[in-house]
Amino acid sequence: MEFKDQQAIYLQIAELFCENILLQKWHPGDRIPSVREMAVNIEVNPNTVMRTFTYLQDKGIIYNKRGIGYFVTDDGLERTRTLRRDQFINQELPHIFKQMELLGLNLDDLKNYYTEHKPNE
Amino acid sequence: MEFKDQQAIYLQIAELFCENILLQKWHPGDRIPSVREMAVNIEVNPNTVMRTFTYLQDKGIIYNKRGIGYFVTDDGLERTRTLRRDQFINQELPHIFKQMELLGLNLDDLKNYYTEHKPNE
Amino acid sequence: MEFKDQQAIYLQIAELFCENILLQKWHPGDRIPSVREMAVNIEVNPNTVMRTFTYLQDKGIIYNKRGIGYFVTDDGLERTRTLRRDQFINQELPHIFKQMELLGLNLDDLKNYYTEHKPNE
Amino acid sequence: MEFKDQQAIYLQIAELFCENILLQKWHPGDRIPSVREMAVNIEVNPNTVMRTFTYLQDKGIIYNKRGIGYFVTDDGLERTRTLRRDQFINQELPHIFKQMELLGLNLDDLKNYYTEHKPNE
DNA sequence: GTGGTCTAGACCACC
DNA sequence: GTGGTCTAGACCACA
Incomplete structure (x- = not known):
């Protein structure tokens, strides 16, 4: 690994x-x-x-x-989900949104990247 | 600080x-x-x-x-924008999307959080 | 069990x-x-x-x-009693008393807890 | 040490x-x-x-x-006290009281030991 | 077989 | 100087 x-x-x-x-x-x-x-x-x-x-x-x-x-x-399972979800929503998301604002990106841009990235995984 | x-x-x-x-x-x-x-x-x-x-x-x-x-x-200004944009798109976004998949969140959920968070800043 | x-x-x-x-x-x-x-x-x-x-x-x-x-x-029966009593008095009690001192508890506090706990058993 | x-x-x-x-x-x-x-x-x-x-x-x-x-x-300080106090009251005390009951000791016996032990520390 | 702890020594990033 | 992580290897108690 x-x-x-x-x-x-x-x-x-x-x-x-x-x-x-x-x-x-x-x-x-x-x-x-x-x-x-x-x-x-x-x-x-x-x-x-x-x-x-x-x-x-x-x-x-x-x-x-x-x-x-x-x-x-x-x-x-529940605990893991809660743990990660809280972390994601309270720590990562605010940071993401701030970045987007600074970089002048909006949700539609994100959507485009999403559809691009998704199939590669 | x-x-x-x-x-x-x-x-x-x-x-x-x-x-x-x-x-x-x-x-x-x-x-x-x-x-x-x-x-x-x-x-x-x-x-x-x-x-x-x-x-x-x-x-x-x-x-x-x-x-x-x-x-x-x-x-x-330009360099900063490029630097951050590249970083955001190539490193942060893939991670975000993976998280969302694991946690069962979709773009609409994100949208909701976005509209909630935005006004607080 | x-x-x-x-x-x-x-x-x-x-x-x-x-x-x-x-x-x-x-x-x-x-x-x-x-x-x-x-x-x-x-x-x-x-x-x-x-x-x-x-x-x-x-x-x-x-x-x-x-x-x-x-x-x-x-x-x-006798042996058990002796064994446990010795253990209790020589090992547990000193530790208890030290704890009480550190935590600012006295015998009266203990008494209160005792009367509370007892009926539950 | x-x-x-x-x-x-x-x-x-x-x-x-x-x-x-x-x-x-x-x-x-x-x-x-x-x-x-x-x-x-x-x-x-x-x-x-x-x-x-x-x-x-x-x-x-x-x-x-x-x-x-x-x-x-x-x-x-507060956290330490709470931590230890909770531990003492919820885990150690019940055990102590149970022991005392099994061994036929009461609070007065404890008191005696207390006055004996205390000065030695 | 399982985990739990400890030592020794190394390397690294950070302040 | 500070902490943080990792490896290697050892020993022990427990099931």
């Missing part, structure tokens, strides 16, 4: 996890891969993965069963 | 400068405040301000007259 | 056993449920229950008859 | 910090010693100290000024 340089790896892993949950590849109650397993898969130090786990546990998105592993919490 | 914790202070100052140029508070050819002056105003280490100046000089947005100060370049 | 995350499960099971003895649900000489039985009941790995048994046997609270099962020792 | 073996070192350091705040050795707004400084003082790896800092920052008790250091938040 490849990581961007600008953001901490453990946070990029966290985003990956959140995407898996949002895309419902991982469901509430599911056991997620062990620290070591993940570490090998994405070619990263186990400590780094551990950090991601701790971070997400703190957010109430995953929890631990002693000696067994980590699991998505029952309200994990 | 207050700074976010997530982004380097010198970059936040750079943003401030760019805004001043885009909003045409500062025009091409204008002298901009000295390092010391800025440092005192925004309560920041002069080294940090210096870094902003170097950064913007590098982008061709400001230039230095030895012993006199820093000035907005003749094509400073 | 639900377990706290902060303490080893086998110790939490041990506490449960001690309570049963202190509350005289289990008397000296009584046979206590088998490992498997317990494991099924409280939904825990048999190894974990086994560990509790070993632990308590070590403390002289239960003993084993090969091929038959585990039994509360003749002085099991 | 000496650490107990039963609790993670980084948490014991956190407790130390909280005590300093509760005892008003450290006041809101104060800069606290740097990671490296602490690490040398208490003879622990800087990473371990870092972990404590991250933990307390998460609790809103300290915050970071980039490149300068960590500071006690304005409501640090």
Whole structure:
């Protein structure tokens, strides 16, 4: 797996996890891969993965069963969605809108970019 | 002045400068405040301000007259606009669109937020 | 059965056993449920229950008859009481008192909480 | 500095910090010693100290000024007190009272121990 | 097998 | 000088 340089790896892993949950590849109650397993898969130090786990546990998105592993919490999907949505609306959107104003872009411009970008993904 | 914790202070100052140029508070050819002056105003280490100046000089947005100060370049407005526009379209927009997809938001939702946010600014 | 995350499960099971003895649900000489039985009941790995048994046997609270099962020792009640009392007085109380001092609580505050909590149990 | 073996070192350091705040050795707004400084003082790896800092920052008790250091938040004292008080009342007290009941101790017994222990500290 | 903690040492960005 | 992140490797308790 490849990581961007600008953001901490453990946070990029966290985003990956959140995407898996949002895309419902991982469901509430599911056991997620062990620290070591993940570490090998994405070619990263186990400590780094551990950090991601701790971070997400703190957010109430995953929890631990002693000696067994980590699991998505029952309200994990909901929490993830809320977390990301709030972040998006309260932090990213205002910034975006400010940018648009400064750059003289309007929603129609955005729409055009959207239709262009969308198919490439 | 207050700074976010997530982004380097010198970059936040750079943003401030760019805004001043885009909003045409500062025009091409204008002298901009000295390092010391800025440092005192925004309560920041002069080294940090210096870094902003170097950064913007590098982008061709400001230039230095030895012993006199820093000035907005003749094509400073244009450069700033291009710089920010490219950044916005190539880096921020794709990310935004991806988020929207994950969160199940569409352009109409955005529109609603837009009309809500706009008046507050 | 639900377990706290902060303490080893086998110790939490041990506490449960001690309570049963202190509350005289289990008397000296009584046979206590088998490992498997317990494991099924409280939904825990048999190894974990086994560990509790070993632990308590070590403390002289239960003993084993090969091929038959585990039994509360003749002085099991007494031992349990002593064990817990010592632990309580020498380890927990000093900590409690320190906390109270730091938090500015006194014995009267404790008394109030006591009268509040008691009826709920 | 000496650490107990039963609790993670980084948490014991956190407790130390909280005590300093509760005892008003450290006041809101104060800069606290740097990671490296602490690490040398208490003879622990800087990473371990870092972990404590991250933990307390998460609790809103300290915050970071980039490149300068960590500071006690304005409501640090209050937060610490609330945090510890809640923990004490909701988690420790019920356990204590349960123990007392099992062991046949009452508040007067506690009082006696209190007067005994107190002067030793 | 699982996670959890710690050390040692390195590198980086930032002030 | 400050913090922040990462790697490597070790040890431990627990299930």
